[in-house]
Amino acid sequence: MAGADLGESSSKKKKGGGVKKPKRIGFKLDMTPLVDVAFLLLTFFMFATTMAQPQIMEMQVPPDITTPVEVAQSDLFTLYVSNKEHLFYNTGIDPIMRKIDIKDLQALAVQKNAERENDLITSLKVDPAASYATVVDILDELNLAEGELVDSYKEKNLKRERRFAITPITEEDKAELAKVDI
Amino acid sequence: MGAHKPKRIGFKLDMTPLVDVAFLLLTFFMFTAKFKSEAESEQKFQIKRPVASPDTAKLPERGIALVKIGIDEKGDTLTYFAVISEKDRKAIYTAQGVDPAEANNAQVTVRDTVTLANLVLQTRRTNPKIKFMIDADKRVRYGRIEQVMNTFRSQGATLFNFVTVNRSQQG
Numbered sequence: 489m490a491g492a493d494l495g496e497s498s499s500k501k502k503k504g505g506g507v508k509k510p511k512r513i514g515f516k517l518d519m520t521p522l523v524d525v526a527f528l529l530l531t532f533f534m535f536a537t538t539m540a541q542p543q544i545m546e547m548q549v550p551p552d553i554t555t556p557v558e559v560a561q562s563d564l565f566t567l568y569v570s571n572k573e574h575l576f577y578n579t580g581i582d583p584i585m586r587k588i589d590i591k592d593l594q595a596l597a598v599q600k601n602a603e604r605e606n607d608l609i610t611s612l613k614v615d616p617a618a619s620y621a622t623v624v625d626i627l628d629e630l631n632l633a634e635g636e637l638v639d640s641y642k643e644k645n646l647k648r649e650r651r652f653a654i655t656p657i658t659e660e661d662k663a664e665l666a667k668v669d670i
Numbered sequence: 671m672g673a674h675k676p677k678r679i680g681f682k683l684d685m686t687p688l689v690d691v692a693f694l695l696l697t698f699f700m701f702t703a704k705f706k707s708e709a710e711s712e713q714k715f716q717i718k719r720p721v722a723s724p725d726t727a728k729l730p731e732r733g734i735a736l737v738k739i740g741i742d743e744k745g746d747t748l749t750y751f752a753v754i755s756e757k758d759r760k761a762i763y764t765a766q767g768v769d770p771a772e773a774n775n776a777q778v779t780v781r782d783t784v785t786l787a788n789l790v791l792q793t794r795r796t797n798p799k800i801k802f803m804i805d806a807d808k809r810v811r812y813g814r815i816e817q818v819m820n821t822f823r824s825q826g827a828t829l830f831n832f833v834t835v836n837r838s839q840q841g
Contacts, residue, residue: 519685526692533699542729544831545722549823616813620806624720624834632723
């Protein structure tokens, strides 16, 4: 305040004759409408924003080639999803389909891969009537298992090579599934 | 009622800090706000994305082609193809099988797999850098997804992504 007073008086002395508006000291502006508008906009933007940002899950399918690739049966680890959304698995050595809970899949995938190092080929066969959510759940579990495997391989100075594919379900698979899926 | 406090007449509160904070929040929300895209306002359904574990890969904002599979309120499954890349969009929507009335829209309706195959091929020809995404509702039957994946595969688009939502932020 004192500074403002001083500035005013000194300028008066210098300019002499000029008509100068007196500076308004203790000037108050009613901020209520401003605050009203500010809050209105604030609430609007708060409701308009979406916090959940979508993320992506990478997927690779083999190129469209007609020549079948020979694989050793013992390397196979197959997962089946029935039309009742139940998950089953079998391996090339042990063809009996066993039921498993999706939440136990991560541990199983890690265990199966640990047995056969990089040789294991995981394939997923899904009944077209199963829901997409189930498939994503399974892929997610497999991705989690993959993360765990990459870490354990790093300790052993090995390079992890993932061998995974989504393969079409055959009529025979469906018939086999129908027998075990009650 | 013994000691009666005198009513404060003409009481004034300094609103400056309040206004400061309000404006700070306002600017924050204004800059972070992401609005419904043009494409989203055209479609009749809202996609309930499947949940997955937190991942570092976020959905890119441009340079992508989305295959949207959703369920409308009547329970019908609809498929849309949306290219999020301003400069390539028009060229891609000239693909065979696309309804010419929709060519200027943000996204086009996909009626059959042949149209989808044409669109995928056209996208790859126009801009090979465009990434393919499958943005499907979690209630959709897997058969539909399989069809789309087979179409991608037949057109040489072997790398694509599923759009998911973080498990902790599901909503």
